[in-house]
Amino acid sequence: MDRIWRVARYEFLHHVMRKRFLWILISLPLMILAFGGVSALAAVVQFDRTPAGVVDLSGRLDPALTAGDGAFSIYEVPLQIFESEESARQALDAGELQAYFVIPQDYFETGEVRAVVERRLNDNVEGSLDDYLRANLAASLPKDVAERVTEGMRLEVETVGSNQVPVAQQVGQVIVPLLVGILFVVVINTSGGYLLQAVVEEKANRTMEIVITSVSPTQLMVGKIIGNLSVGLLQMVIWFGIPWIGFLLLQAAMPEILGFSLDGSFILVTLLILPPAFVLVAALMATVGATATEPKEAQSVAGFLTLPLVMPYWFMTPLMRSPDSPLAVAFTLFPLTAPVTLPMRSAFGNVPLWQTVTSISLLTLSAVGALWLAGRIFRLGMLRYGKALTLKEVLREALTPQRSAR
């Protein structure tokens, strides 16, 4: 145990005490901030805040309601009320308006509205008018009823045979699971990458022989996995913990926009699935490291391990649209796609209990199997210099349990 700890400590400090680690730590959040900032800026720049006109021929709309409900939105287009279509047309021609709407006399009977635009009708203009009309329609109703009319329903979906789980409705409930998934993939890859590098480098620089005549291959492997995963976890805590605190502060300041609570099952599933997922990927990376002789060689093979991890993101739309499709179930059960799919599905909707249990069990079993395989392949490949292990050798080693590993 003492040696495992020494190996783990060395591996941990080896990465954390380097400038490169600090750089990685800062660069990802900076990149996300920059990316988010640029996207937000682009949206603001592209957004046309030129007012739209409303010509009320029905005479029943309240001009005071154009101010909106007071909630902050950068996508709100100001509305101006005009007495006649001519004056609105003049304003449009003068470029003071981007569009105007004519609310006919019989609007309350027919619901028809006519829009006059210079080029095309902007979605946001339409949205602003829609809000304005709804506010007017609901003005005479009691306040709580009016709120239902303007804000719509709050939907809760219940599936037969499982617990009731609220479907994600708010932005945060979609974004947080996605962000957690992305961070998870990034962290698991970087720490797995460190591990891979550590194993291959020790072989490439010939330190391996000294190390394994000091500690057992298992102690070395476990120590390395613990050390490198700790680096990954530290990254995750810093990347995730700090934004989370920031988010909580922001939420306290603007409860209306950011008000949501994360589903308990999502948190539980995430906590349950992360440890075996980490171990699985780490052990597979270590196996790859043990078969290769040069870091570059290992890196290219390790890339294939990342593919199934991120695959659920490519299929996100079908997964969200039909979370119970055979594809979703398959992704939930397959150990390498489960780490991203299962938390995502449990945040968006219902996952039957048997799927959750099977998925986590399969993943845990695979993690144990991968550790075992890593140990064997490591013993086989640890002193193989210059020539990588072939797939045939790896398979033979994996499939013949009685064979002496050395």
Place this chain on the structure above:
Amino acid sequence: MASIIVEQITKSFGKQRAVDGVSFEVEKGELFGLLGPNGAGKTTSIRIMLDIFKPDSGSVSILGGPMSEAKKERIGYLPEERGLYQDVQLERALVYLCTLKGLTRSVAKTRVEEYMERFDLIAHRKKKIKELSKGMQQKAQLIVTLAHEPELVIIDEPFSALDPVNTQMVKDILREARAKGVTIVMCTHQMHQVEELCDRLVLINRGKTMLYGRLDEIRRQYAQPELIVRPVGGLPADVVGVSSAERLNGEYRLRLTASATPQDVLRDLVQRGVALEQFEIAMPTLDEIFIQVVQGQGELDG
């Protein structure tokens, strides 16, 4: 009691038999030479001794039994395939590797510092290992091999990258260790180092044992009936018992006839009043024995 007992070990890699029935014993406190040409099976034998490889057959007893995790702390090993973490500071790498041998961090730090002082590496302690010369890296590895004060040291080609000054220093260290009772197995193909340092040796070639025993006995065993004689003046042409004479830089190499003994020759020279500066039985060098054995003559049993 023997520190290492190797009995009839064999090991094949695919169709190639790397070690084929090798046996030898290393006595406690001796400096033992494990010799052989490149590819003879020396490194494989060492790896079997250290339990890195399992032998296909045969057995090894090390420090009184099979290899165990606990015994790793009592053994120092300098592998032939050597290298250290390249991107790490010298002192940090050495202290880490010493702690893996069971030293606490503080003891490891003190020992590493002492050795760096002795090996003239102290000025480079904060440098990354890749910035050090090959010789310096080898000295660093010797520190890892010795700093935990092992009772058994196995070193594979310890002098390969060292200059004469450092070679001498390492020899002194090995002799010092032997004086303290440390058992040392030195694996090399540099015969003169073995002649100078080792008490006993085993020579393997193509996986098989060719020679095994005390160095002086082996030399005597391979000695030809020849004398080296350096007279003050000239040497008479017809010395009794000499079939041929070869002159080399003032000394003569005399080959004896089948029935003659060195005493016959000495007696004749003294009777003739030939003044002598040197008279000795020509012992073959280990190099000569090595070449003779490796070129296919004289395999010993097991």
